[in-house]
Every structure is written in structure tokens, then in C-alpha cells.
Amino acid sequence: MRVLVTGGAGFIGATTAAALVDAGHDVTVVDDLSTGHQDAVPAEATFVRADVTDADALTPVVADGRFDACLHFAALIEAGESMRAPERFFTVNTAGSATLLRVLIEHGVERFVLSSTAAVYGEPERTPIDEDDALAPTNAYGESKLLVERMLAWHHRIHGLRTASLRYFNAAGATPGRPERHDPESHLIPLVLQVAAGSREQIAVFGTDYPTPDGTAVRDYVHVADLADAHVRAVEALADHPHLTLNLGNGRGFSVREVVEAAREVTGHPIPAQEAPRRSGDPATLVASSRRAADVLGWRPRHTDLHQIVADAWREGSAPA
Ligand SMILES: NC(=O)c1ccc[n+]([C@@H]2O[C@H](COP(=O)([O-])OP(=O)(O)OC[C@H]3O[C@@H](n4cnc5c(N)ncnc54)[C@H](O)[C@@H]3O)[C@@H](O)[C@H]2O)c1
């Protein structure tokens, strides 16, 4: 297949672009490098520096590409920032997706895979979360993605676009040469590893009074290699399943304290931890049921061991200063 990957210089997009190349697909990456890194784009892919909100820049790429599918990763991802500047998230994530979809439809692209997020659920009603549970984002980031999911339903209905919304839980780990390098970094595992690498004094544990076994928040950490594998399967599965919404997680939660402890064991560093107030908008527990992805895609996460996830991130240097 000829595949357009937006955001393919970012952490999950570049890892997936490499998996698509390995699976024999012809990949073009569009990325504005606002947070991504060009050295993460696979050498076999064509790279175009462009902004997905800019129809004039996208049009020639899509017109020349004769793409069968688009995987759309390009987005602003910092949930906390979305509560300070929601307009940026609706412009890039929501309006940017609308622009991209218009150009794709005009040029006959038939498949679309969206990077959605567990943030569309907000504070979950039950654990594990399945795809039919209530959608009630608690931040503008989650809302900006949910609006795209809703647009996809209409594009499917009206234009017959084959769509998959993949709701990732906490992406983590790394594959060779493609570390997690967000700047600013807000994710727990890279921040913990910054302490071990000596570029940060200690890790703040946001909230120790949650209704969880050790009082700290529980998340479902899913290895980026497993996410990439799910994308390759999803874009192929759209041939038989034209409108998909799938959770992608391990189905197992780990607390902040468990993550810190795993990082101590992996790195041999004491990693001082400081108790801190809860971070606003953070649910206590987010754990996925990925049964539908297993049924529809035959997908099973293979890198489920927390130590392995942390060790892979550490080996690849997912701890920028
Ligand atoms: N990291 C997670 O835990 C997580 C969880 C759920 C969903 N997601 C979603 O996965 C996707 C990828 O996340 P990531 O962690 O790889 O983030 P990332 O910041 O590493 O990647 C995003 C990429 O998009 C590019 N980009 C941003 N705005 C752009 C624009 N206007 N035009 C073109 N390119 C643009 C950036 O340069 C970057 O390369 C995002 O859509 C995010 O919302 C991430």
C-alpha cells in the first residue's frame, strides 16, 4: 500500500512508519518538525516538511502521492497545556484533521487511521474501559480528538471513507534508534529516567491519596512497538472492517510507585521520589480492555512486562535533558 503518515517524525508515528516499511508498504511522512525529529523518519520513507493545517502545502503531496491510506499522528499532545491554550488544540488537532480529510477525500484516498486517545473517556465509569463506555473528556486535548472521531463517522457515512480510531492508553518503551523525545517532557517514564540519567534531581509523585492499592495513580503502559504493530494490522483490516474504534492497551495497570520502583531496578539508580499534590484532571485509574482489538485485528501486545518497557526506554535514551 502507498501510505501517508502525518506526524511520522514523532515518537509513535516514526516507530509506526518503520513498521510499515518493514511490512512492505511505501511510506511518505509529512511532519512540520514542531516536536518531531527528522532523524527518526525511516531512511526508506519520503519526507515532506509541511503543516497539516495548511491545505496549500498538503494538496500537492496528496495529489502526487496516489495514497491508499493515511495514518494521522500529527497533533499537539500535552493534555495539561490544552487546559491553558485550548484554541491551539482545536486548531491543530481538530481543524487540522478537517483540512487533511478534505484534501484526502478530494484525491480519492480511501482509508484513514486516527491516533485517538484514552483521554476521550475522561474519568472512567469502570475498569477496564471498553469502547462503548461513556465519552466525557476532562481536558480540551481529549475533546479535540473526540471531535475528530465524530467527523470520521460522518466521512464514513457520506463519503464511504474507511476509518479506524485507535484509542491509545499510555505509550511507552522504545524501539532501536527511536527514543521518546518530547520537549517539554511530561510523561512519567522519560521523566523518571531523566533522574537516573542525572539531568533531573527527583521525580514528583502526583497524588498519593488515590483509591488505588498504593495510593498513586494507575495507568496502562503499552509498548510503542505494540502500538506500531496494531497500526499495520488496522490499516490492512480496513479492507474488511470499514469503520473501527479500538482501544489499545495492555489490559494491566501499574501505579506511579511501581513505575518508579521498576526504573530503580532497571537503572540501579536510587531515583529519589517526592510526594506532590495530584495533577489536576488526572483520573485515578485508566486501564484498557483491548478485547475488541484482539478479536478484530488478532492483536496481542507482546511487550507487556513493565521492566522490559522501562528497560527499552532506558536503552534507547528516552530521557532527554
Ligand atoms: N504519547 C502518548 O502516550 C499518546 C497517547 C494517546 C494518543 N497519542 C497520540 O499519538 C499521536 C503521536 O503522539 P507522540 O507521542 O508520538 O507525539 P509526538 O509529539 O512525538 O509526535 C507528534 C508529531 O506531529 C508533528 N506535528 C505536530 N503538529 C503538526 C502539524 N501542525 N503539522 C505537521 N506535523 C505536526 C510533530 O512535529 C511530531 O513529529 C498524537 O496524535 C497523540 O495525540 C499519544
Ligand SMILES: O=c1ccn([C@@H]2O[C@H](COP(=O)(O)OP(=O)(O)O[C@H]3O[C@H](CO)[C@@H](O)[C@H](O)[C@H]3O)[C@@H](O)[C@H]2O)c(=O)[nH]1
Ligand atoms: O512527573 C510526573 C509525571 C506524571 N506523573 C503521573 O504519572 C501518571 C502518568 O502520567 P503521564 O505519563 O503524563 O501520562 P497521562 O497523563 O496518563 O497521559 C498519557 O496517556 C493518555 C492516555 O492514557 C494520553 O491521552 C496522553 O496523551 C498521554 O500523555 C499520571 O498519574 C501522572 O499524574 C507523576 O506522578 N509525576
